[in-house]
Amino acid sequence: MIEVQNLTVDYGPTRVLHGVSFNVAEGESFALVGESGSGKSTILKALAGQVPDWSGAMRLAGADLGKRRDASLVRRVQMVFQDPYGSLHPRRTVDDTLAEALVIHGIQGRDAKVLAMLDAVGLARRFRFRLPHQLSGGQRQRVAIARALMLEPQVLLLDEPTSALDVSVQAEILNLLKGLRTEKRLTFLLVTHDLPVVSFLCDRLGVLRSGRLEEVSPVSALRAGQLTSAYGQELITRSG
């Protein structure tokens, strides 16, 4: 579903990604782990088309991702951000937020689609015309996930989707993501520094360090505490 080959990104004179390559199969859940500055979020941004200056090759569902993307390609990939307090427009209602993508892409049936999506992410319908500040952190993250799913994408890019949430709310959102993935046959690319979250939600993981991919392993290796790279092991020790 996602193919990344030799992806290199420069921010001015600084090279933040050094030829990263990996593939994610359809329906798979793949995690990128590493500390701040390792380049994990940059990979997501590049896939979402938010990095102007990159080289290498990225393919999505068999289609090459170029510098310009048409609407049909954009519709296949959606992103969920870390901070539910910062990623929703403070003066738009839940309904506006969810319907915006439909309007942009000229899709009909707004009413039914918004209601169906509220049900799918477990938000009561009475929240439809609320503003973000009237919602709790967990509810906002449900809105952010709902927004990403409105265009029925095949791929969800998740950038630390639960790290700003309380543990009990994190559990709810993780359960929701896991359920949605099965239900809607989504492919996940998750960025996180939280290894237990990877263990719960993912099939494979890639360990990034200073813009280089140190290893790619199945999650079973993580669970057994047997990542192959020294740096991967170091991350395990630290999260213990």
Place this chain on the structure above:
Amino acid sequence: MTLLHVENLCVRFPSDQGEVEVVRGLTFTLGRERLGIVGESGSGKSMTGRALMGLIPKPGRVTADRMEFEGIDLRGLAEPAFRRLRGARMSMAMQDPKFSLNPVIRIGDQIAEALEFHSRLSARDRRARVLEVLQAVRIDDPERVYQLYPHEVSGGMGQRVMIAMMVILEPALMIADEPTSALDVSVRAQVLEIMDDLVRRRGMGLILISHDLNMVARWCDRILVMFNGQVVEECAAGQLHAATHPYTQGLLASMPRLDEDRAQLPVLDRALIGAGLGGRT
């Protein structure tokens, strides 16, 4: 020796729907030990820390049957007297160095401010003392860092500067409110280790406020678990896994583990726990 005696501490704020009690009858004592207060957003843990420091802004109200620090009654203590305590005898570190340091004052001068207020050292002695404390928080080139502005240092370095600020007057009590949650995982342990080392070596009392159960269990001697403004569980840090209150058990169970094999994570039923406490949810 007991540093802190708190009995029936309440913090209330007026709201449109009448008065809201955010801390409801908290009772605990603290010796020269490390006490962790854990709870989720809105549990009242941060308000507890602020109430002890006399930092609850009006129109909030703080009441207690007893609130004593080193034998001084903190209830209704006048602001000038509180100022003499804060920084010198008790100090607090906030969550995010980016927002807690003054962006237009050099780091060294900011740390020296507390000395200026509380001591009668000469400018030269103050400078020497600041460099010393920067070294104590493991900043290798204190001379350079002294001259920097807060935006020129990393988050981890910024938090070490905050800790330097807290300990420069060697207070008896240190309150750290989420000291590492704005930091990258890789530097968290380092910052906690520095703090822990200072607390042990100088025999301070520490209150570590956090939402992170594992972190608190690892770095504290004793833990209070707060929910809805009340303490629902008190235990030794090593005994956290044997917690008896359904809220604590629920929190522990809802965290994914490194060797996770559950298909679904158990979710807390807040209404149920709230009902058990006989309070609002």
